[in-house]
Amino acid sequence: MRRIVVVGASAAGLAAAETLRREGYDGTLTLIGDELLLPYDRPPLSKQFLTGQWESGRLALRDTADLHALGLDLRLGTTATGLDTTARAVRLANGATVPYDGLVIATGVRPRRLPSENTHVLRTLHDALALRERLGHGRRLLVVGAGFLGAEVAATASALGTSVTLFEPAAVPLAQVVGTEVGQVFARAHREHGVNLRTGVTVSRVTEVGVSLSDGEFVEGDEVLVAVGSRPNTEWLADSGLTVDDGLVCDAYCQAAPDIYAAGDVARWHNPLFATTMRIEHRTNATEQAMAAARNLLAAPEARKPFAPVPYFWSDQYDMKIQAYGYLRGHDEVAVVEGDLRERRFVVAYRTGDRLTGVLGVGVTPKTLRGWRQALTSGTPWHEVPRVNGTGTPPTVESTATGVPR
Amino acid sequence: MHVEVELDEPKCVAAGQCVLAAPDVFDQRDEDGVAVLLDDRPGPALLDDVKEAAALCPAAAIRLVER
Numbered sequence: 001m002r003r004i005v006v007v008g009a010s011a012a013g014l015a016a017a018e019t020l021r022r023e024g025y026d027g028t029l030t031l032i033g034d035e036l037l038l039p040y041d042r043p044p045l046s047k048q049f050l051t052g053q054w055e056s057g058r059l060a061l062r063d064t065a066d067l068h069a070l071g072l073d074l075r076l077g078t079t080a081t082g083l084d085t086t087a088r089a090v091r092l093a094n095g096a097t098v099p100y101d102g103l104v105i106a107t108g109v110r111p112r113r114l115p116s117e118n119t120h121v122l123r124t125l126h127d128a129l130a131l132r133e134r135l136g137h138g139r140r141l142l143v144v145g146a147g148f149l150g151a152e153v154a155a156t157a158s159a160l161g162t163s164v165t166l167f168e169p170a171a172v173p174l175a176q177v178v179g180t181e182v183g184q185v186f187a188r189a190h191r192e193h194g195v196n197l198r199t200g201v202t203v204s205r206v207t208e209v210g211v212s213l214s215d216g217e218f219v220e221g222d223e224v225l226v227a228v229g230s231r232p233n234t235e236w237l238a239d240s241g242l243t244v245d246d247g248l249v250c251d252a253y254c255q256a257a258p259d260i261y262a263a264g265d266v267a268r269w270h271n272p273l274f275a276t277t278m279r280i281e282h283r284t285n286a287t288e289q290a291m292a293a294a295r296n297l298l299a300a301p302e303a304r305k306p307f308a309p310v311p312y313f314w315s316d317q318y319d320m321k322i323q324a325y326g327y328l329r330g331h332d333e334v335a336v337v338e339g340d341l342r343e344r345r346f347v348v349a350y351r352t353g354d355r356l357t358g359v360l361g362v363g364v365t366p367k368t369l370r371g372w373r374q375a376l377t378s379g380t381p382w383h384e385v386p387r388v389n390g391t392g393t394p395p396t397v398e399s400t401a402t403g404v405p406r
Numbered sequence: 407m408h409v410e411v412e413l414d415e416p417k418c419v420a421a422g423q424c425v426l427a428a429p430d431v432f433d434q435r436d437e438d439g440v441a442v443l444l445d446d447r448p449g450p451a452l453l454d455d456v457k458e459a460a461a462l463c464p465a466a467a468i469r470l471v472e473r
Contacts (some may be wrong), residue, residue, distance in 0.1 A: 011464075015461065018461060019461065022457065022461070041464075041465065041466060043419065043464070043465075058417070060466075061466045062466065283464045284421055284423060284462070284464045287461065287462055287464060288462065291461060291462070312421060312423075314419060314420070314421060321420065321438075321439070323420075323421075323439075365436045365437075365439075366420065366422050366425070366434035366435075366436070366439045367434075367436070369422070370422060370425070370426075
């Protein structure tokens with residue numbers, strides 16, 4: 001393999017390129033990114049960057065010397081518009097084609113939008129810059145969607161003195177992901193911090209001066225942020241023959257087709273540890289999956305390894321650091337296994353089928369969470385998961401033989 | 407020639423990826439999960455683990471410098 005092309009120059013694309021070099025690949029390595037900026041980190045865009053605490057230089061994922069050392073054919077501000085798997089070439093917006101022997105697809109996602117102008121979304125540095133200059137005392141921000149992104153921006157904006165209203169169609173924010181009880185904890189945190197959280201309401205129209213709700217009410221505001229999820233950037237693959245189904249469909253090795261691998265937000269792959277296909281928009285997955293995909297691309301067929309991670313995400317909201325391991329979506333049951341929800345210091349466990357499939361912690365020590373991660377890795381049956389007793393005191397668990405934390 | 411590990415603490419997001427990859431070199435503070443360097447000049451036997459940790463860090467907070 002003498003020519004490898006990586007499409008997507010954010011966290012996953014960069015990690016793929018770095019891993020290829022680290023594993024000894026010394027051929028041509030083309031990294032294509034549609035933004036003009038060198039690879040930068042996105043999680044701070046709703047946190048330290050939005051507050052103004054960090055400037056854009058802090059977001060660089062690597063300094064220029066480290067990037068230079070990778071010996072890349074770096075093509076920024078360049079959009080891939082098509083893929084010809086027979087000719088083995090990526091088509092670019094400017095009409096050029098880039099031939100490859102191996103391809104890593106890491107084109108990520110873009111925000112879903114509402115049919116309206118003059119609203120904010122938050123995905124790029126450019127988006128964050130536009131939003132942050134509109135926050136502060138005396139300003140009214142309307143946030144449509146109380147998922148993790150909407151919630152983080154609400155927390156950050158209200159800390160800056162912005163008057164924030166947060167609209168959520170569900171009765172409890174994030175209930176689909178984290179369960180109703182934990183969602184209520186997050187809802188309470190918003191309200192205690194002065195954010196006007198309005199649940200069970202659907203925004204039907206957005207204008208320059210506010211939003212219309214489906215019951216006819218009009219809520220005035222100065223800025224509107226639409227945070228209603230994202231869509232995988234797969235349109236450029238439409239004629240490629242690759243399978244697209246809410247993401248680029250891959251096998252357990254992150255392979256979409258011979259010599260074509262995918263990683264990060266755009267990739268839907270089969271995770272054997274959870275025996276299901278998933279597409280994960282978590283920062284840590286972008287890197288982990290890109291490293292796995294890059295290694296499998298270079299490996300002999302029998303040396304490839306399935307990508308079987310325990311997914312992890314974190315979210316910073318107000319005084320809460322929320323951390324979760326596993327696959328929470330579609331869970332059948334939630335149980336508090338340590339601490340107390342009211343004190344915002346707890347671990348909850350998620351059951352899917354008859355096994356432990358996820359944990360979420362707020363305000364607990366790293367060692368505690370790592371113990372639970374281990375329990376996930378070993379596929380602990382649900383009936384072996386220790387529960388908090390009636391008083392809210394964590395149980396003492398001596399058994400480690402079953403993979404249950406100390 | 408040796409490798410020195412640099413940790414940019416304010417960047418750390420407490421994900422703990424470094425501890426999973428290189429438990430002999432990194433730990434996390436109990437109170438906020440921020441990474442702690444146990445060994446800023448890891449020997450050759452630990453280098454692969456440390457490189458993995460630096461690559462995995464979701465905040466680009468770990469840097470390896472050859473001196």
